[in-house]
Amino acid sequence: MIYVIDHKDSFTHNVVHQLSLFDKVKCTNYDEINNQYLKKASTIVLSPGPGSPKDYPITSRIYNNYKGRKRILGICLGFQQILYCEGAKIIQQKQIYHGFQSIIKVISRNSIFPHNNKYKVGRYHSLKLKEPFYSQNFDITMRCAISGSAMALENNTDKIYGFQFHPESFLTENGNLLIKKILSA
Amino acid sequence: MNTFKILNDINSSGKPYVIYKTTKGFDLFTDFSKKIILSNKNILNFFKSISSNKKKIKKTDLYIGFFGYELLNHLIGIKFPKQKTIHFPKGIFYKPETLLSLNETLSFKAPLIENKNKQFKININRKNYIKIFNKFKKKIRQGETYQIKICTKYKNKSKIDPLDFFCRLSKSNLAPEAFLIKDKNYSVISCSPETLIEKKGRSIITKPIAGTLTKNKSLNKSKALQYFRKNIKETKEHNMIVDMERSDLSRICVPGSVKIKKEKTVEEYKDLFHYVSLIKGKLNEKAKTIDIVKSMMPGGSVIGCPKISTLNLLNKQEKENRNIYTGSFGYIRFNGDMRFNIIIRSILNFKNTSEISVASGVVIDSKANHEFNENFIKAKALIDLFK
Numbered sequence A: 001m002i003y004v005i006d007h008k009d010s011f012t013h014n015v016v017h018q019l020s021l022f023d024k025v026k027c028t029n030y031d032e033i034n035n036q037y038l039k040k041a042s043t044i045v046l047s048p049g050p051g052s053p054k055d056y057p058i059t060s061r062i063y064n065n066y067k068g069r070k071r072i073l074g075i076c077l078g079f080q081q082i083l084y085c086e087g088a089k090i091i092q093q094k095q096i097y098h099g100f101q102s103i104i105k106v107i108s109r110n111s112i113f114p115h116n117n118k119y120k121v122g123r124y125h126s127l128k129l130k131e132p133f134y135s136q137n138f139d140i141t142m143r144c145a146i147s148g149s150a151m152a153l154e155n156n157t158d159k160i161y162g163f164q165f166h167p168e169s170f171l172t173e174n175g176n177l178l179i180k181k182i183l184s185a
Numbered sequence B: 001m002n003t004f005k006i007l008n009d010i011n012s013s014g015k016p017y018v019i020y021k022t023t024k025g026f027d028l029f030t031d032f033s034k035k036i037i038l039s040n041k042n043i044l045n046f047f048k049s050i051s052s053n054k055k056k057i058k059k060t061d062l063y064i065g066f067f068g069y070e071l072l073n074h075l076i077g078i079k080f081p082k083q084k085t086i087h088f089p090k091g092i093f094y095k096p097e098t099l100l101s102l103n104e105t106l107s108f109k110a111p112l113i114e115n116k117n118k119q120f121k122i123n124i125n126r127k128n129y130i131k132i133f134n135k136f137k138k139k140i141r142q143g144e145t146y147q148i149k150i151c152t153k154y155k156n157k158s159k160i161d162p163l164d165f166f167c168r169l170s171k172s173n174l175a176p177e178a179f180l181i182k183d184k185n186y187s188v189i190s191c192s193p194e195t196l197i198e199k200k201g202r203s204i205i206t207k208p209i210a211g212t213l214t215k216n217k218s219l220n221k222s223k224a225l226q227y228f229r230k231n232i233k234e235t236k237e238h239n240m241i242v243d244m245e246r247s248d249l250s251r252i253c254v255p256g257s258v259k260i261k262k263e264k265t266v267e268e269y270k271d272l273f274h275y276v277s278l279i280k281g282k283l284n285e286k287a288k289t290i291d292i293v294k295s296m297m298p299g300g301s302v303i304g305c306p307k308i309s310t311l312n313l314l315n316k317q318e319k320e321n322r323n324i325y326t327g328s329f330g331y332i333r334f335n336g337d338m339r340f341n342i343i344i345r346s347i348l349n350f351k352n353t354s355e356i357s358v359a360s361g362v363v364i365d366s367k368a369n370h371e372f373n374e375n376f377i378k379a380k381a382l383i384d385l386f387k
Helices: A012-020 A035-040 A057-066 A077-085 A175-184 B003-013 B043-049 B069-075 B126-141 B162-172 B221-230 B232-250 B289-296 B307-317 B368-386
Strands: A002-006 A025-029 A043-046 A071-075 A090-106 A118-129 A139-144 A150-155 A160-163 B017-021 B026-038 B062-067 B091-102 B147-157 B179-182 B186-190 B195-200 B203-206 B209-214 B259-268 B272-282 B328-333 B338-341 B346-350 B353-362
Touching (some): A002 A012, A002 A035, A012 A025, A012 B232, A057 A077, A071 A175, A077 A118, A077 A150, A090 A150, B017 B062, B026 B043, B043 B289, B126 B307, B126 B353, B126 B368, B147 B307, B162 B368, B209 B221, B209 B232, B221 B259, B232 B289, B346 B368
Antiparallel strands (some): A090 A139, A139 A150, B147 B353, B195 B203, B203 B272
């Protein structure tokens, strides 16, 4: 079972539907975290959402608690939340991408996705990862082909994954494949 | 019976009635056996009272009316700060006993004496608008909202004949979701273009509009499409709304059933082009009327995105109650089928005061002056009716 923590976003149920193609999914609001679901889930998904990671201390606690024990996937805000918990700074970007389709590239040979593969993806983010960023076992595996901003993280030791873009957006091509690969990793 | 006679009869009878656009013409609902005034307290009972398991129903087995903006916020658990209010009901539904079909061309005998006033007062001037605009832009940079619509309101005092207004409005702008409510103490005249919900059986569609282009002689439909496609700002705004509406539908639909049936197409109206998408889904077996309403309303395209945090930002900012504006008008049949629009481009006349609310979107690359003017253009089509 996959448990999605909804940070009250307007895209979360697209994520839920996408995940439902592969497994049973439960989803609750950030205000109504369900401990039973947390315990039962094999994968915890941190949804997109407004604001920045520091606004969601409960999500940080859940991440720290389950890191290494369950597969964790973060999308957009969820991606930033993982990085934030790993000591990264999340900052405002000069150029803001909301509803924007851009091309991203797999830049790491350690990725579960083929090196140099390109994907067309939908983006909705005001904030981004401040680099350089380093944390043990974490790799930034995809970047925006134009700006070079971090677009995906992988920690294959602890099975922690994150996308800055939205795999569930209609602007993302092959989003289902990306999710499938992570759920079977 | 012909349209002219029906309209004359109904208007001189003094009976309350509702007119709603259909594909071929208009439907007129009257002889109301019930009028339900909704409040935060009775709204849940209202939904419970609609038994949706009836298979065989009459054409008049429905409730027609509207949900105001504040009531829709209440339904999804959003708290409201204290606002200036004219104490207009939060929602009203009627049970009609008579349904008559009208032609597309509406006309009737010269109206009663009207006392139209051309002067309108706006509640937010340009200077204050720019202030709010800049504040919201900062919120976008911080990621608290990705798109937010600032609402301005125009008001005046005048005694109007709603049917006269509606007939003239549908002549100049025949909108697919146009409606008129005429009751004893208030009326609503609307040329809303936007379908929020059309539910038949387990099929549900929504048709968000994001992107408007005023017509001129050199523009045709395909040129308008090119304009929208090339305009990155319009495209991004529209994309955001499409993903949001997909998500709203996904909340109540069978996984995998939510599909974009028409992606970014142009619809042509008398004075403008709209950039429109159509999204369809198959409802979960368990989805009740109230679940559908809570999931889809208030309609996202006129609020911004993400809905909850954007609504909170708006409500904190706005000093005056929106009343009907960005609420929804439509009907719920007793078999559970329904049709609802988004209440925009509307005049609310209550206690001889008319109010027209309009909104335009702030995204990261919007310009304050441009959006302020855009708001006025949207209001002008309705303000012109007072001439």
